[in-house]
Amino acid sequence: MNTTAKIKKNYQFIKVKKLVIVSILIGFLSAFLGIVLKNATEYYESIFFHRATINSVFFVVFPIFGLSIIFFLREYLFKKKENKGIKEIFESVNSKSKNLPSYKIPSHFINGLLTVVSGGSTGIEVSTVVATATIGAVAQRKQNVFRQYKTELICAGISAGITVLFSSPIAGILFSFEVISKKITRAFILSNVISVTVAYALCYILHEEPLFAVDVTTWHLKAAPYFILLGVLAALHSVYLTRAVLFFKAQFYKIKEAHFKIILGSLILSLSFILFPQLYGEGYHTMKILFLNPNATTLTFSLALTFIGIILLKPIVTSATLASGGDGGVFAPSLFIGAFLGLFLALLLNRYLDANVIPLNFMIIGMAAVLSSSIHAPFTAIFLVCGLTNDYTLFLPILVVCLISKYTAKMIYPFTVYTYSPTLAK
Template sequence: MQTRLVTFLDHLNNYRKSKISNRNFLVVVSILVGIMAGLAAALLKTLTHHIEHFLQNDLHWQYKYYLYFLFPGIGIFLSVLYVRKFIRKGKFETGLTPLLYTISKKSSNVEPHNSYSQIITAALTVGFGGSTGLEAPIVTSGASIGSTLGRYLGLSYREITMLLACGAAAGIAGAFNSPVAGIVFAIEILLPEFTIPAFIPLLLSAATASVVAQVFYKEQLFYLVTQGWEMKALLFYVLLAVLIGLYSIYFGKANHLVKGLFYKIKNPYRKVMVGGIGLGVLVFLFPTLYGEGYLTIKELLMGNYNTVVSNSIFADYGNFPIVIILFTVATIFAKSFATLFTLGAGGNGGIFAPSLIIGGLIGFIMAYTINLSGLAQVNTANFIVAGMAAALGSIMHAPLTGIFLIAEITGGYILMVPLMITTALAYLINRSVNKYSIYTKPLAEKGELSHYEDKDTTVLNMIKLKYLVQREGLTLNIDESITDKISDMVAAKQSVFAVLNAEDELMGLVFLNDALNAMFSADGKENEKQISVKKLLNKPEVVLNAETDLKKVLNQMDISGYNNLPVVDEGNKFMGFVAKSQIFNKYRALLARMADYMS
C-alpha cells in the first residue's frame, strides 16, 4: 500500500512539474491545507466544548461539584497518559517554541502525528478545565498538516516552510474566524523573511480555513458594542499600555521560574500530581480560571461586572466594588500561575487565550476603577478590548497580530487607534527588557534561533553538518608504521590523516609534512628506522560533533586556522572531514534556490 502511494505521488509530482509552475501549484495546495486546517480547528473547538458541556451540564451526580477541584488534574493526566501510550516513535512537544525550532533546525519537518495528537491532548486538557488556550495546539496541528503534505509532494525546504506557515495561519483563522490575523501571525512569528509571492498562498489558506470552520462551528467568540473612542481617554490608554507592558515582563519571569521548578521534577506523573493539585486549588478559589476563560470576558463586555466574583466563595459580596477590584487583581496574577501550572504539569495548550484574558481583566479593572473614582467616565468595553490586544502583542512580541486579531474577533475596527497605541507601547516596554519573546528566548539562549535580521545564520541553519562530511580519503591505524604507509600517504593527495583505533575511534591526526620530515633527513636520505604512527600523533585542536551548528564550525575554522576539521559522532566514532569550501558551496547553492523560490 505504501509503495503504491509513493509511486502515485512520484507520478503526480512529475506531471505537475511539467504542467504547473511552483507558484500556481502552491496556491492549489495552500487551499487544500486551508480546508484541512479549518476542519481541524472546528473539530478541536467542538470536541473541547462538548467535554466542558458534559462535565458542567450533562453529568448528574450529587457530589460532582467536589470534582471540580480534581477535573483539571484529570485532564492533564489523560493528556500525559495518551502521549506516553500512543506516541512512542515520535516526539511530542507543546507550544510554539518547538515549531520555531523545527523551522530553524529540522527543515520544517513537523512530525505527522501532531495533526491529530495536538487536537486530542488539547481537548482533554482544556475540556477538563486546564487554564490555557487552544490556539497553540491548532497552530501546531495546522503546521503539521502543511509540512506533511509538502513532504509527501516532494517539495523543497522553502516550499514546505511556506505550507507550514499556511497551516498555522489557517489554524488561527479557523479558531478565531480571523483570516487577517492568521496571515499576520504567520508573517510575524513563523516566516523568517516575508516576500510578496508568499502572501497569496497565506491569504487563500487562511480565508479557506475561516469559511470551513464557520460551516461546522458558528459560535461567535466575542460581541462588542461601542460608539468609538474619545480623545480625553487617550492618556488612560497610555497608562493601560504601561501597566500591561510591565505585567508582560512579570509574566515572562514567572514563566521562567515555574518552568524551572517543573523541569526539576523528572517523573511525569509526579508533575501531573503537583501541577494538578496547584491548579485545582486555584480553580477552587478563582472559578473564572476554569478552561479558556473567554466566558468571563464576554460577560464583562456585556456589562456584567460582578461575573468575576460569581461562583466563588466571595460571591455574596459581588455588589461591593472594592471586592470586585481586589478579586479581579488577584485573579489576574492567579491566571498566570494557573496557565503555567497547566503547561508545566504536562497539559497541552498555549498562552494566546491566557494573554487575552489577562489583558482584558487589566483593561476592565483600570476602566472600572477610573469610573468609580470620578476622575473621568471611560468606556469599559473599549479598555477591555485594548487590554487584550496589548497583552497579546507584548507577551508574544507580535503587536500586529494582537491588533488585527482583537479588531477581527470583536469587530472593534473603530478602536484601531487605541489598539495601535496600547499595543505598540506595551510591546516597546517589554522589548526594552526582553530582546526575545517568550517563544524565542529558549532558542536564542541555546543559539538555535534563525532570524531575518541575520540572514547568514538563517541560511546556515538550513544546512546539516552531517551531510557535508566526507570520508573517502586515507585513514591510519594507531598501530601502523609510517614507514609502511608513506607511499600511500603521498599518493592520497591529503595533507592531514585521521588516526583511528580498532573501534574506529579518533585518536588524533598525522600531518603529511611531519611524516615526510621524519622519513627523510635534511640531505634527502631515507631514514632506515621504523617510525610508528603513534610517534607522530597530534592531538587535534578542534573536533566537531555531527550536530554542531555550521556557524560555530566556521568560527572554529577561523580561530584554529584550519580549513578542514575532523567530525565524530556521539560515541567518538570518526565520520570524516568537513571542508570550508564544501560549506561555502552549499551556502551558495541554497542562496540560488532561495532566489528562484516560487518563480
C-alpha cells in the same frame, strides 16, 4: 521562444498550479481541524465546568484526571515525546533536516482538548497552530517540487487555523509573518492568501460566529493618557506571565517523577479553581459574561479583591498547567488577563478619578495589549482582537496601545515564552 525557455516556463506554471492546489487542501484541512477542535472544546468545557460548579470536588478530580490521561497518551501512544509548542515550528522552519512528524496532528488535537476541558488554564490556540503547521509540513514532504516551500506551506496551515479560531484572515497571515516566517515571498503571499480564503469561506458556510458579541459605539481622545497607562500595565503583566511560565517550567523540569508533576500541578489548579472558578479552562465563558454589560458594572470592595486575585493568579495557574504536562500556550491567558486588567483599570479610574472612561473599550484594548506584549506581535493582536469582537471602531487606540505595550515589554524583558532559550538569556 526557444525550447529551453518553453520548458522552463511550463515547469514554473506547473509549480504554481501545484502550489495553488496544495494551498487549497492545506487551507481546508487546517480550517476543518480548527473548527472541530474549537467547537468540541467549547462544548465539553461548558459541561465539565457546569459539573464542577455544582460539586466542587470535580475541581480536584478533573485536573488530575486530565493531566494523567495526557501523560499516558504521550507515554504510550505518542512516542514518549513532549510537545514543545511553537518552538517545534521554529526548529522545523530553521532546519532542513528537522520536520514536524505527522503524529503531531492527533497529539496536539487530543492533548489540547483534554487540557482545556479538564480545567487547564490555557487555550487551544497553540495546539491548533502546531497541528495545522504539521498539516502544511506533511503536504510539503509529499512532492519534491514543494521542498523549497517548507516555511510557506507550514505558514499556510497556521494562517488557516488562526483564521477559524478568531474569525480573522488578516490575523492569520500576520501571525504567520510576525511570529513564524518573519519574511515575505511571493510563494508565502500566494499560499497563505489562498489558505485563509478557503478557511474563511468554510467559516461562512458553517456560520461560525465571532467569539464575543460587543457593541462599541465610540472612543474619546481624552482617554488617551489612560490608554497609555493601560499599555504600560499590560506590558508589565505580560512580562510577569512570561517569567512565571519560564520559572514554573524550569522548576518542574527538576522533578523527575512524572506523577509528582501531575499531583503538584493539579493541586495548584484545584486550589485556584475553588477560590476563583473563573480561572477554569481557557476562560472565554467568563469573558462572555464580562462582555454582557461592563459599562454598568459597579466597583465594590469584594469585586476589587476578585479582580486582583484573578489577575495575579491567572499567570500562575497557566504556568502550572503547562509545566505539569498540559498542552497550550499564552494566547487565551493573555486575552483573559487583558480583559480583566482593562475593566479593572477603567472601574478604578471612574470611581477614584472620575475619569468617565468607557469600561468596554478598556476591556477590548487590554486584550490586544497583553497579547501584543506577550507574543511581541502587535499587528497580529490588533486584527485578532478586532476579529474576535467583529468591530474595528477602536482600531487606532488599539494600534497605539499595542505598540506601546510590545516595546515596553521588550525593553523590560526581551524574550517571549516562544523565543526564550537559556543560551540566549546568558
